[in-house]
Amino acid sequence: MNAPALPRILTIAGTDPTGGAGVQADIKSIQAAGGFSYSVVTSLVAQNTTGVQEIFTPPIDFLRTQLRSVTDDVAIDAIKIGMLGTTEIIEVVREFLTTHAREAAVVLDPVMVASSSDRLLTPEAEVALRELASLADIITPNLPELAVLTGEDPATDFDTAIAQAQGLAKKLDTTVIVKGGHLTGPRADNAVVTAERVHHVSVSRVNTKNTHGTGCSFSSALATRLGAGFDTPAATEWASRWLYEAIAHADALAVGHGRGPVDHGHVGRRMQRAADCNPERFLRIDAPPTAPLATPAGPYTQALWDASAPYLTAIMELPFIRTLADGTLDHADFMFYLEQDAYYLTKYARSLHALGGAWAKDADAAITDEQEMQRTWLADLSHETLPSPVTRAYTDFLLASALGESAAIGQAAVLPCYWLYYEVGARLAEHNHASHPYHDWLATYSGNGFYEAVRGAIDRCEATLEANPDALDAAVRACAVASRYERDFFDQADRAWVVRDA
Template identity: 40%
Template sequence: MSETVNSFPQTLTIAGTDSGGGAGVMADLKTMQEHRVFSTAVIVAVTAQNTLGVQDFMALPKKLIDEQFASLADDLAIKACKTGMLADAEHVDIVVDNLKKYDFGPIVVDPVMIAKGGAALLTDDAIEVVKRDLLPLATIVTPNLPEAERLTGLSIKSDAAMREAAQQLQAAGTKNIIIKGGHGNTDTVRDYVLLESGKDFWLSAPRVDTVRTHGTGDTLSSAMTAELAKGKDIETAIRIAKDFVEAAIRNTIQVGHGHGPLNHWAYGEEHANA
């Protein structure tokens, strides 16, 4: 067999669909494609949603989820993977078991809990399973401020509190953490990064006045996953992903009547014209 078989960087998203196309598996695949990796998916749940909110969702049976994992492991060479919406405690357990069974490279955990429109996407008991069983498997976890508060029990209203939350997550077993500051109310969005090495730093960007931010977390975590699959170190992957998301928000597209999606091809266009 040719040595070039399976040599191209391959990624995996483990999450739910978004029928509106702006978040979930749909955003993940679009983002990974823009980063020039071959993307695959394990569907955990199917949603009925649009830019106005989530109208309904259904988690898939364990057997079908297990078979998706086995099918990919049998044929492809996944170099990095990410998790997104996992629905409930039972399905978090299913995903954790499969991530322990198969080696899909570095694991990016986007602890999706609440949709932009306010709908709960993860049950309370599932959050506890995420903390206990999924986060220790993660190469990096990417909570926004409300998610970091749920994971740590802290009220995060300051830079010091963001540092404390990241330190708490790392003490609980997560190697690398980025706490996203997009839910703040300042003119500058500040994300805090704490690496396994002990290095920490802030990423800052001007806040863009727009409601078209649906799928921001999915996009950031997917961009990191793609760069890790290509062999980038964790800090480089984070910085590239942050630049990608900033471009996708800055160069808005007009889709839907609510929290609209990002422009996933903006980063490529900006660099092509640079």
């Protein structure tokens, strides 16, 4: 039999008719993480974003029948367990795990404490759930639930939570995911905790009330990545990052009057937009274009800027740029970008040499400085850098323009790498400081030396087009294409993590 196209994930949980939590959120999360979902319902919950109105628990034999329907027919790669509710349900699930789920990864989200801090289980059910946790490969309690499981007060800082989790991991012989969402401050970090070690996962906090169903969603995405073959740290990093983006865009959903759900599909829609294959679809803006800090040299470069300006707006809105500015950009993302940029600059330098004159001098001077900055970052790189599809397409376009088109078109094609980079760097300069993790990059692209190179490039383009005005339309098109590639080049690191192989 061929390997399955998708990991097959079973969720065992309650429901949420408004879609933010329970099996409804689980199914969305499993699909978003790349899995095929099965679902077994423990309880029918009448709830919405304002709270729970009523719970109906079907006869216990019906739960057994649902589980048997699954195991009699389909294979399971991972199991996510959510709301169980009663001792009887917990015992049935325990029996199921010991007899039918020996090969599947098991993630338990121990739903025990309501957002109001009320306990959701009887003392007997809490004991049963604690015993069930010993059968799970991973448990994902929030901090109040971690406190119940350990019999301690809720942690008020991350280190205390990790200490509690290590004790619990040792006692239950399992892995505990510490989730920092209930803490305060700018960080909402997670951690993979075993009895012997801790793997830290950096997560920024999102200022929103709309976090309904985050525990369900995280544990389901985590189970899916485990079912796909990822190890626990990698699966946790993926699920954390995916959920961060889902939370960051939760407010735009405008679902409900209380604590709304997260946007489970945002990453998928973003990836879909990035795959747009419509030819020559360039950004347009209705408002006047953003005024550049490096001003055009005349009407011809003003026309080139008008083609680039919408992409500056788009670039400044990218998560990559926003987190680069505040220093929270994931280091792996920055290194991915830098490796691609190192490859890009070798081809860009060849394009400048093909244009000759002052362009070639820039290749020998300004670009050499950029490459030296990169070599400092990439000193420990042990593998050959291969171009991504975006990098390959962009550099092929530049070389084709510089080597095969007129000087006006070739110069217009290479200009956005000067102009847009400076505009980005100059706008980010206010965020730079000596201890900024990306200080050298920010300093390079906002510095006077780079500005002078940009100024010279703009002036040369103006002079060339003034002498060849009939080439303006084609030059504007080349500038727009290159500007679009600049946006995609910055954005690609924020796409690479989504589809990284196990």
